[in-house]
Amino acid sequence: MSRPLQEKLSHKPEGKTAVIAVIIRNGRILLGLRDYINGPTVWTAPGGSVDQDETLETAARREAEEETGITNLEFIDYVGQVKAAYCELLHIFHCSTDDKPRLAEPDKFREWIWYPLTDFAAGNLDNYINEPSREVIVDYLAKNDIL
Numbered sequence: 406m407s408r409p410l411q412e413k414l415s416h417k418p419e420g421k422t423a424v425i426a427v428i429i430r431n432g433r434i435l436l437g438l439r440d441y442i443n444g445p446t447v448w449t450a451p452g453g454s455v456d457q458d459e460t461l462e463t464a465a466r467r468e469a470e471e472e473t474g475i476t477n478l479e480f481i482d483y484v485g486q487v488k489a490a491y492c493e494l495l496h497i498f499h500c501s502t503d504d505k506p507r508l509a510e511p512d513k514f515r516e517w518i519w520y521p522l523t524d525f526a527a528g529n530l531d532n533y534i535n536e537p538s539r540e541v542i543v544d545y546l547a548k549n550d551i552l
Contacts, residue, residue, distance in 0.1 A: 406480065413483045413496070414462035418455055423492040424465045425452030426500040427484060427542055428475070429551065433519035434542075435506055436530070437472060440515060447534040448520075451475070454492065461496050473506040473517055484545045487537040495538055499545065526552055 427450050428435040436448045451472045455464040462480065469475045484497035506517040520530060526543045533539050546552045 407482075410480060410483055414460060414465075414480060414498075416461050417458060418461065418494070418496075420494075421492040422455045422461075422494050422496065423453055423489060424455055424461050424468065424496045424498065425450045425538070426465045426469045426478060426498055428469070428478070428500045428502055429522065430501060430503075430519065432522050434522055434525050435473070435517060436520045436525075437517045438515040439513055439534070445532060446515075447532045448530050449534040452495075461498075465498055465500070469500075470509075472510055472514065473504075474509040475502050475504040475506055477502050477504045482545075482549070485541045487535065487541055489535055489538070495535065497538060497541060497545075522546060522552055 436450060438446060439449050440446050451469040453468040455461060466478055469478050479501045480498055481501055482499040484499050486494050486496050489495040508514060508517060526546060
């Protein structure tokens with residue numbers, strides 16, 4: 406693991422911050438179909454709010470496990486950050502796993518799928534939760550020859 410990645414993962418942010426784990430395997434990204442109470446149904450990567458005194462790594466691991474049951478999360482790189490409607494900053498990490506995702510929060514999510522990266526990059530997915538984050542992810546994937 407690179408030093409910049411280690412430093413980013415160990416960061417304890419102040420203010421309302423969130424994190425997502427962009428889990429990629431075999432040319433596909435893990436996405437969940439989430440139902441928001443009094444809101445839209447959207448596709449999203451595993452993630453959520455960072456708790457007080459929690460590092461970005463701890464939050465990403467916790468959220469991935471709570472939502473998908475994945476406990477073997479490997480951090481590959483820091484993708485970037487964007488503003489999101491519900492927080493000041495959304496931190497995005499490129500991750501991998503050999504765990505099989507499961508529907509760990511059926512009250513929030515309908516399903517988890519491995520969606521083709523080429524279709525994700527082309528914007529073929531209806532109702533992705535945060536278009537600016539999708540654009541940052543696609544740019545990262547293209548710059549790193551992952552697409």
